[in-house]
Amino acid sequence: MQEPVLFAHLTDTHINVVGKNPLFGMDTTQKLREAFAELGKLTRKPAFVVISGDLTQDGDVEDYRHLRRVLDEEKEKLGVPVYVALGNHDSRPFFREGYLQEQPSEESYYYSVMEDGLRIVVLNTQVPGTHGGRLDEEQLNWLRGVLAEPAPNGTIIVHHHPVVPTMTPMMDSHLLENPQDLAAAIEGTDVIGLLSGHIHCNNIGVFQGVISAAATGVAFGIEPTSNGSMKFIDNSGYNLVLVKNGQMIVHPMPMAGDQQMVFEWKRDAAHAHA
Template sequence: MEPIHFIHLTDTHINAPHREGLYQRNMADNLRTVLAHVQASGVRPALFVISGDLAHEGDAEDYRFLRELLEAECGAFGVPFFVSLGNHDHRAPFREGFLGEAPSDEPYYFSVIIDGLRLIVLNSQVENSPIGTVDENQLAWLDDVLKTPAPVGSVVVLHHPMLPPLGSVMDDFHLTNRDEVAGVINGRDVIGILAGHIHANRVASFHGMISAAGSGTAFGLEMADDRTVRFFENRSYNVVTVHRGSMNVQTLTLPGMQRELSRKPLENLLG
C-alpha cells in the first residue's frame, strides 16, 4: 500500500476581515501563506486537519468566514478538510457558522475514514476554560469506535496535547486525563496522536504511540523566564505520513523574523 500524506494545521485564531486580528495581525493571510507553501512543496495530501483554536473567541460570522476560506484554499487541492475545537473556540457559533446547524453547546467529535485511514477527532475543549479534558461520553464512544480496526489504522486528533510530563509549568497545558484516554486507545489500531494548544513543536512517545503537538499558523510561544511567556511571529505546519502501521511527522516552518509580539505572565494563560 502506498504511503498516505496529509497536512496537520493548528491554532489558526482567525476572525472575519472587518475585525481587528489578534496582535493586529491578519491571521487569515497567515493561513493562506501556509497553504500556498503546501501547494508549492509538491506534497499532495489526502486531507487537511486543524486541531483547534480555529477562531479567536469568534462568533458565527467568524466561523462562516473560516469555512469559506478553507473551501476556497483547500478546495484547490480537491481533498476534504476536518477540524476540532480548542479552548478559544465556542461550540454554538461554530455549529451555526461553520457547520450550518442550529446553535448548540454539544461537544463536536466524530470519526471518518479516508483512503483506509481513520481520523478520530475528539473535543478536548472545556467551555470558558483553558484546560482540556475528554469527557466520559466521548471515552465510551471512542472505545466503541475502536472495536473495529480501520484498514490502515487510526490517528487521533484533539486540541490539548497528550504528551509525557516534562516536570515544568508547561505540563499544565496538556490534556488533564491523557492517561485515561491512552488507556482506551492503547493496544488498538491507533498509530499516532496530533494536537496543538501549546504553540510549540513537540514530538514524543506517549504510551508507546507517536504524539505530536504543532506550533500553528498564528504565532509561536515559549518561556521567556520561569513565570513569563513570550509570543512571537511564527507560521508552521506538519506533513504527516502514514505507512505500514507507523506515523511520521515532518514540521515545516516558514521563513520569518520571529518578531516578538508580546509577553504575558504565565498565570494569565492558566486561567
Template structure:
C-alpha cells in the same frame, strides 16, 4: 561505481495528511493582539504549499480555529480554506479548541445544528480512520475527556480500520515544557493512554501549545503542530510565557505500511542556496 540507490527502500505513502493548528482567526478588519494577521499567515501557508504540487488526502485543523468563537471569524476562515482545499482536492476536518465555541463551530464549520454537545466524529479517509475528539471544557482553557466520550471512543475503536486510526484533538497528551501551560493541559492523561493502548491507533495529532513537539503515549507517537498565528518563545525564563509573531509552521503526516512520518514545515520564504533534481543528484553521486 555501484548505483547509490538502485531502488527505493519504501513504497509511496498510503495516506498523506496536512496538519494545521491554532489559526486563531478574528473578525474582519481585526488583527490578533493588534499586530498578528492570522488570515495573511494562513493564506501564505496555502500559497507556499501549493507550489509543491502535493495532494493531501485530508487537511486536519487541530483546534483554536477562532480566537474568541466569533461567527465572523468562522466565516472568514471558511472563505480561505474552502477554495484552497478544493484546489488541492482535499477534504477538511475541523477539531474544537478551547478558544472555539461549540454552537457556531458546528453551524459554520460543520454545517450542522447539533447544538452544544461535544464535537466528536469518525471520518473514513480511504481506509484510514480519523477520530476527532473534543477535549474542550466550555468556559475553561484546560482539556478533559468525559466519561461519555471514553465510552464513545471505545466503541469507535472496537474494530480495527483497514489502515489504522489517527486521533486528532486539541489538547495533546504530552508534558508541557513551559510551566504556565501545565495549568491548561489535558487532564488525566493516563486514562487517555489506557483508552488507546492495544488499539489500532497509529498516531495522535494535537495543537494548543503553539510550538512543535513530539512524544509518545502508550507507545503511540504524539505529534503537536505549531500555530499559524503566533508561537511560543521557548527561550524564556522558567515560569514565563512569551508569544511571538514568528516561527509559524505546519506539519506533514505521511503514513506508510509500518510507520508514520511527521515533518515540520516553516511558513515563510528564505533565500535559496541550491536547487537540483533527483537526476542531477544521481549523476553527481555516480
C-alpha cells in the same frame, strides 16, 4: 500492503473576521492562506488537511462564517477535504451556526472519517467555559466503541490539548487533564499516533507506545522554553504527516515569519491562553 498516506496537520489558526481585533497586529487569515499555498507547491499533494482546534480567536459567529469562506476557497484550490477540531478558543454554538451552518447548540463535536484506509478520529477536549482540556466519559465510551474495530491502515487521533510533557512547568499546565483515560482507551488498539496543538510549538514524544506530536500554531508560535513568562513569537508552521508501513512519520514545516516577539505574558499579568 497499504499505500503510504500523506496529509497535512495544521493547528491554532486563531482566525478573526478581517478587520476585527487583529491578533497582536498579525493577519491570521493571511497566514492560513499562506499555509495552504505552501501545500499547493509540494511535489506530492497531501490527501487531506486536518486542523486541531483554536480555529478562531474570539469564537464569534462571524468569525466562523469567515473561516468557512476562507477554507472553502482554499480547499477548492487545493482539491482535498479539510477536517476540523475545536479548541479552548472555540465556541460550540457559534461553530455550529457559522461553520457547519446548523442550529446552534452546546453539543460536543467529535467524529471519525476514513481516508485511504486510514481512520482519523477527531476528538473534542474542550471544557466549555474554561481553557482547560479534558475528555469526558461519554466521548471516551464513543472512542472505545470506534476503536473496537481496527481500520486497514490504522488510526490517528486528532485533539487540541496535548498529552506529552513539555519543556517547562508553565507549558505543562496546559496539557490534557486526564491523559490516563486516553491512554487506557487506546491501549491494545490500532492507534498509531496522536496529533494536537494548543501549546503553539512542536513538542513530540511517545505516549502509550505511539508518537504524539503537538504542532506549532499557524497563527503564531510560543517560545518552547517559556517559563515564568510566555513569549508569543511571530512565526508559523504546520506538520506534514506520512503513514507508511503502519508508522506515523511527522515532518515539521516551519514558516519563518519575522521571529519578533509580539506579546509576553508574565505571571503577574492577566492570564493569557494558548
